[in-house]
Amino acid sequence: MSDWLVDVLTFAALGFLAVRLAGAARSAQRRDGRRITRAVLRRVGWRHVWPVPFVLTGVIGVATALVMVPGLDIGWWTLLGGTGNPVFGMSDSTAGTALEWIIPLAFIALLIPALPLFAYSEERMFRYGAERWSRRRRAWKLVQFGLVHTLIGIPIGVALALSVGGAYFMAVYLRRFDACGSSAEATYESARAHTVYNGIIVALVLVVVLIDAVA
Secondary structure, three states: OOHHHHHHHHHHHHHHHHHHHHHHHHHHHOHHHHHHHHHHHOOOOHHHHOOHHHHHHHHHHHHHHHOOOOOOOOOHHHHOOEOOOHHHOOEHHHOOOOHHHHHHHHHHHHHHHHHHHHHHHHHHHHOOOHHHOOHHHHHHHHHHHHHHHHHHOOOHHHHHHHHHHHHHHHHHHHHHHHHHOOHHHHHHHHHHHHHHHHHHHHHHHHHHHHHHHHO
């Protein structure tokens, strides 16, 4: 594929992602978005923070092993020269230019207010009602949770590794359901864990981007 075509496709993907992130940021400011955000954030505590390093270590370890398998290191974003998760906007097409840090900073600014909504949406999709599922269905939902991330360009092996994070969120959901008997509250609790997990990743990426920007 020629360099100019790669650049065109990369910037088209970045433009699409920018529109989606802007839409999510706007949704977070609407009445329903604010209600969900408040419900997720108001009970965030240390119990959601301390497991994250262990979960991330598990995800990274599994991802490192899986991407060694031929074919599992492929994602449409990496094929375009992208780096990491496309929602951070890092790619070879912007390397060495001011866009190398401007785009990631802009994307992160749009992403942060929408983190609780993204987490809650995924928890509704992949965890809600898990107390009624068989072990086989729960396991399949974990795989689905990982694989759905291939749609945004993450390599297949990395997406599958995200099932480790999904297993953690599932455990949080089931523990809360056992305690309160409410699927709705259990979903909010797993969304809290999910939001904190994503928030820590975003914070780490932000530090890297800022270091590169001032270097």
